[in-house]
Amino acid sequence: MHAYRTHTCGELRDTHIGEKVRLSGWCHRIRDFGGVLFIDLRDHYGITQCVVDPDSPGFKTAEAFRSEWVVRLDGDVRRRPTMDGKSTDNDDLATGKIEVYVRAAEVLGPAGELPLPVFGDQDYPEETRLKYRFLDLRRERIHNNIMLRGQVVDFMRTSMKGAGFNEFSTPILTASSPEGARDFLVPSRIHPGKFYALPQAPQQYKQLLMMAGFDRYFQIAPCFRDEDPRADRLPGEFYQLDLEMSFVTQDDVFAAMEPIITGIFEKFGKGKPVTKNWPRIPYAEAMRKYGSDKPDLRNPIIMQEVSEHFRGSGFKIFARLLEQPKNEVWAIPAPTGGQRTFADRMNSWAQTEGQPGLGYILFFDRAKDETTQKEHPGATGVGGRGPLANNIGPDRVEAIRTQLGLNAGDAAFFVAGDPEKFARFAGMARTKVAEDLNLVDKDRFELAWIVDFPMYEYNEEDKKVDFGHNPFSMPQGGLEALQTQDPLTIKAFQYDIACNGFEIASGGIRNHRPESMVKAFEIAGYGEETVIERFGGMYRAFQYGAPPHGGMAAGVDRIIMLLAGEQNLREVALFPMNQRAEDILMGAPAPATPKQLRELHMRVNVEAK
Numbered sequence: 001m002h003a004y005r006t007h008t009c010g011e012l013r014d015t016h017i018g019e020k021v022r023l024s025g026w027c028h029r030i031r032d033f034g035g036v037l038f039i040d041l042r043d044h045y046g047i048t049q050c051v052v053d054p055d056s057p058g059f060k061t062a063e064a065f066r067s068e069w070v071v072r073l074d075g076d077v078r079r080r081p082t083m084d085g086k087s088t089d090n091d092d093l094a095t096g097k098i099e100v101y102v103r104a105a106e107v108l109g110p111a112g113e114l115p116l117p118v119f120g121d122q123d124y125p126e127e128t129r130l131k132y133r134f135l136d137l138r139r140e141r142i143h144n145n146i147m148l149r150g151q152v153v154d155f156m157r158t159s160m161k162g163a164g165f166n167e168f169s170t171p172i173l174t175a176s177s178p179e180g181a182r183d184f185l186v187p188s189r190i191h192p193g194k195f196y197a198l199p200q201a202p203q204q205y206k207q208l209l210m211m212a213g214f215d216r217y218f219q220i221a222p223c224f225r226d227e228d229p230r231a232d233r234l235p236g237e238f239y240q241l242d243l244e245m246s247f248v249t250q251d252d253v254f255a256a257m258e259p260i261i262t263g264i265f266e267k268f269g270k271g272k273p274v275t276k277n278w279p280r281i282p283y284a285e286a287m288r289k290y291g292s293d294k295p296d297l298r299n300p301i302i303m304q305e306v307s308e309h310f311r312g313s314g315f316k317i318f319a320r321l322l323e324q325p326k327n328e329v330w331a332i333p334a335p336t337g338g339q340r341t342f343a344d345r346m347n348s349w350a351q352t353e354g355q356p357g358l359g360y361i362l363f364f365d366r367a368k369d370e371t372t373q374k375e376h377p378g379a380t381g382v383g384g385r386g387p388l389a390n391n392i393g394p395d396r397v398e399a400i401r402t403q404l405g406l407n408a409g410d411a412a413f414f415v416a417g418d419p420e421k422f423a424r425f426a427g428m429a430r431t432k433v434a435e436d437l438n439l440v441d442k443d444r445f446e447l448a449w450i451v452d453f454p455m456y457e458y459n460e461e462d463k464k465v466d467f468g469h470n471p472f473s474m475p476q477g478g479l480e481a482l483q484t485q486d487p488l489t490i491k492a493f494q495y496d497i498a499c500n501g502f503e504i505a506s507g508g509i510r511n512h513r514p515e516s517m518v519k520a521f522e523i524a525g526y527g528e529e530t531v532i533e534r535f536g537g538m539y540r541a542f543q544y545g546a547p548p549h550g551g552m553a554a555g556v557d558r559i560i561m562l563l564a565g566e567q568n569l570r571e572v573a574l575f576p577m578n579q580r581a582e583d584i585l586m587g588a589p590a591p592a593t594p595k596q597l598r599e600l601h602m603r604v605n606v607e608a609k
Contacts (some may be wrong), residue, residue: 004072004108010046014097016077021100023048024072024108026138027065029119037062039102041073044143049090049099050075058105068118068138070109075102126570131584133575145564145572152268152560153220156241159260165218165243170205172222173197177204177534182226184236192601198224201553203472204538206244207510210549211541218243220556226581234557234569235581241505244551250493250509253550254280254449261497261505261554265445268563275447282452283491286498288330288419291427293453296501297446299434303426306331306414309400315391318359318416329416330426333404334433337411338362342436343386346413349432355425358413361389363401365408382408431501445562447499452476455492456523467524469494472517473508474550479516487523497554504559507552514542 004024012021025043032038039050039062050073052062058073065071080088080099090096115131116124118138129136136142157167176183176197183197199205201223209217221242227233245253258278265274279297286293289302307329310318321327337343343360350358361384366372372379383389384397404412413433415426434440455475457468465487473492475481481490493509511517517539518528532539560572570576577583597603 008045009041009043009048010094012048012077012095012098012100014079017079017098019077020074021077022072022074023050023100025070026118027067027069027071030065030067039065039073041071046094048095049080050102051099052102052105056102058102061105061107062102064107066111068111068114069107070111072106072108073100073102074104075100126578127584130576130578133585137574142571145560145566146574148268148564149560149572152264152563153556155264155267156220159263160218160243163256163260165216166214167219168209168214168217169219170199170202170221172199174199174205184224184226187600187602189599200225201240202242204535206242206551207472207538207549208541210244210246211544211546215246221553234573235577235579239556240553241556242553244549246547246549248548248550250451250495250550253507253509253552257552261447264559265447265563269445273444275445278447278449280449280451283450283454284452286450287423291423291425291430292501293450293496294498294501294503295448296431296440297448298441298444298500299431300439301333301430301434303330303332303430304404305329306400306403309396310392313392313396315388321416326418327416328419329414330419331400331404332413332415332426332430332433333406334411334413334437335406335439336409337433337437338364338409343411345436346429346433350429353425353428358415358429359388360411360413361386361397361400362411363406363408388414445499447497450496450498452491453494454488455490456487458488464525465523468492470506470508471521471524472510474511475520479513479519482516482519482523493550495552500562502558502562504562505552505554507550509548509550512542512546512548514539517542
């Protein structure tokens, strides 16, 4: 017999009844029923119920068992008994029809007092969970999340190879590159005073692979960014399904990747409906309709501009704002939200977001409203109440209601000013309305391409034109657009994938012509010498026959989070850092020793706090 096990804890079935077996695992739960011990023994594969009574030679040893002790149990497989004529089978366990009567027991690894329980799914402080992550990972939900991650990554690899992509690993020690975040720098011992950088993404290398003629590349790539904490990204490092293709248009990338991403959600989405034909939504349209470039399309609310209904109206705040050509008024429909208490809650929420408040109109049935019937006996139709309704009059209220397609019992909220400044707040309000009114269908995956991103944006802080997205993307219209158009009107062949309110992928068709690349950087304030200095390898490669190419990168962590139904990326990563970018399990970051610093020719100069 094997030293530790003949079977795993998830393997035994009623076909094994009568066999002598040996199991090893963790004591998941121990129950004492009048001196008879029931031990739920757990390993990676499952749980088996083991029974030991005072007649067993192993009873004295088993009496000392405690939660999470690692033990070995020898015994006989038997059918679970009936109690008072009722079966004691556990249909929630694969091993639920049998139990093991224990004849011998051995302690393989005792456990001290647990800082957090493994049995159950209690919520514990994040710092405790991360410090004792090895225990946290034993918990069923987290353990299953990590296994799901592995299965999804395997499926990604198989699907990509099936679509003709080849897997290559690009360097981890590389040169600094402006991907939009700070680099993690690695000092060189051999080259004093010089530094490598950990890659923010394999962007340049994957484009160089296209220059080298490999045609279709992918990898599950680690990416490193020294960013401040963000709710939608793991601090320090994350993984992406990175890919690039040669001789392709934007449509070719979409045709290659849409079925693969759809397939992931269909296979691992637990039967939830998945978008079949993804809509393509221009960035400008997404911002106007949803107030977000990663809209949650499970939310049925679509915002609309209603400026004309307030222009020259009695609601002077909006009327005066609309005298400025840039300003607009947008409406956020709120089906079923026509209660004053809900409007007050939304108004209070807006103020916590730094806004003066939210204007609103509450729509009601005039025939059922006592006040209306007293003043206007026999009145019918839908009326509107609230400060805005009182100031603009019934005709404008009705025009707004008709445009928005609302009915009695519904409401509309309003934001006004420069859309460039209020659009994202309006999007947050749209989300808040839908969530509070339970309008979002959470049991589905809604996917979409967001396209036509602006090539450039105006950087208010530096008072200059800057890249809006990826600096290596092809401008729509090519070199001619760069030479003749207002930069802020140029769109790029850049695209994102949005799913349920998250950006899960981003990509673009690349600007592969040297003269066009130089001009694109020139507009953003970088001269040709800067391009050659910072992107010399790629710039040189473009001189020697560059194929048109494009690609994207999909966030592995975010996709797993959505599939697992989690709200936090740390629930699907093995050993994540905390929100201060600290690995409190391993104690990183940590000071370097004087010897290490001498070898690197470095001195530490930490500012006093």
